[in-house]
Amino acid sequence: MKKISLFIMLCILGIFLVACGNTSEEGTDEKEKQEKTTEGDTTEESNTDGWVENITVLTGSEAGVYFPLGVAMAEIISEHVDGVTATGISSGASVVNANELSDGQAEFALVQNDIAFYAHEGSQMFEEVVDGFSGAFTIYPETIQIVTLADSSIETVKDLVGKRVAVGDVGSGTEANANQILAAHDITYDDINEEWMDFGDASTNLQDGNIDAAFVTAGTPTGSIQELAASADIKIVSINEDKIDQIIDEYPYYTKVELDENTYENFDATATTIAPQSMLIVSDELPEDQVYEIVKAIFDNIGAMENAHERGKDLTIDTAQEGMSIDLHPGAQRFFDEQ
Numbered sequence: 001m002k003k004i005s006l007f008i009m010l011c012i013l014g015i016f017l018v019a020c021g022n023t024s025e026e027g028t029d030e031k032e033k034q035e036k037t038t039e040g041d042t043t044e045e046s047n048t049d050g051w052v053e054n055i056t057v058l059t060g061s062e063a064g065v066y067f068p069l070g071v072a073m074a075e076i077i078s079e080h081v082d083g084v085t086a087t088g089i090s091s092g093a094s095v096v097n098a099n100e101l102s103d104g105q106a107e108f109a110l111v112q113n114d115i116a117f118y119a120h121e122g123s124q125m126f127e128e129v130v131d132g133f134s135g136a137f138t139i140y141p142e143t144i145q146i147v148t149l150a151d152s153s154i155e156t157v158k159d160l161v162g163k164r165v166a167v168g169d170v171g172s173g174t175e176a177n178a179n180q181i182l183a184a185h186d187i188t189y190d191d192i193n194e195e196w197m198d199f200g201d202a203s204t205n206l207q208d209g210n211i212d213a214a215f216v217t218a219g220t221p222t223g224s225i226q227e228l229a230a231s232a233d234i235k236i237v238s239i240n241e242d243k244i245d246q247i248i249d250e251y252p253y254y255t256k257v258e259l260d261e262n263t264y265e266n267f268d269a270t271a272t273t274i275a276p277q278s279m280l281i282v283s284d285e286l287p288e289d290q291v292y293e294i295v296k297a298i299f300d301n302i303g304a305m306e307n308a309h310e311r312g313k314d315l316t317i318d319t320a321q322e323g324m325s326i327d328l329h330p331g332a333q334r335f336f337d338e339q
Contacts, residue, residue, distance in 0.1 A: 291331025
């Protein structure tokens with residue numbers, strides 16, 4: 001009887017030791033798995049540490065070029081940058097965009113290169129330095145078009161005196177361009193009946209006879225002018241060569257541009273004008289790695305930009321720093337340095 005009891009006790013002891021061994025082994029395995037998982041999670045988190053998940057891209061009027069290009073960029077970011085959702089929204093364009101980006105109301109914005117420069121200098125339309133953003137890349141020349149109907153008596157900039165003229169949205173790059181061109185011809189708002197309108201409203205009001213001319217600063221062909229030209233003969237007022245030289249001498253970010261008869265339907269003339277360069281700016285608050293991945297995603301999917309608008313074809317790695325008027329964001333700089 002004692003032998004049987006001893007045997008049973010030994011069996012129980014053996015089972016207990018095996019169970020303990022398995023538990024210890026399983027615990028060790030589980031601990032190792034957890035450590036590996038934790039290590040993996042830590043690595044993943046460090047790559048996106050401080051990233052902004054919801055990105056806003058400020059564009060411009062829906063009838064201009066900024067809007068389709070900005071929306072295309074937002075879609076690229078959402079589809080090709082993990083963990084980030086971007087939205088392109090219509091805005092008052094360059095001056096408004098620079099101010100709102102500086103105020104932290106967005107992460108990216110499309111602006112003119114001259115406006116970005118003036119913002120950082122606190123000059124021209126900016127009463128104080130507006131910063132907190134850097135350059136990402138430049139895209140295309142933004143042609144300043146002074147549009148009127150073909151049967152209008154307006155032939156030169158001087159002919160705008162006494163006329164009803166749309167000068168762009170309040171605080172837009174277009175209004176800044178209008179003021180500089182008018183000033184070069186010794187014209188102020190006291191000499192015209194100024195109207196603040198985006199491109200779409202200006203086109204409609206030209207068609208309806210509510211205004212006589214409109215300043216439009218945008219890549220060509222501009223949607224609002226295309227719509228107008230489809231139903232009416234139009235004219236784009238040229239700037240005299242001596243005035244172009246004067247303006248470029250004072251504002252070196254402008255370049256001379258020639259428009260031919262193929263620019264628009266029902267436009268059978270040519271026009272000489274000037275243009276700043278469009279560019280994408282980015283908040284300095286965005287981490288270098290995130291900006292690098294976003295810029296890379298845009299250039300890796302550049303076909304979407306080309307499909308969004310004809311001016312999207314102007315965006316290339318080779319020309320993306322031409323006309324860059326402010327410092328590049330470190331993330332954008334790193335991307336271009338690797339090319």
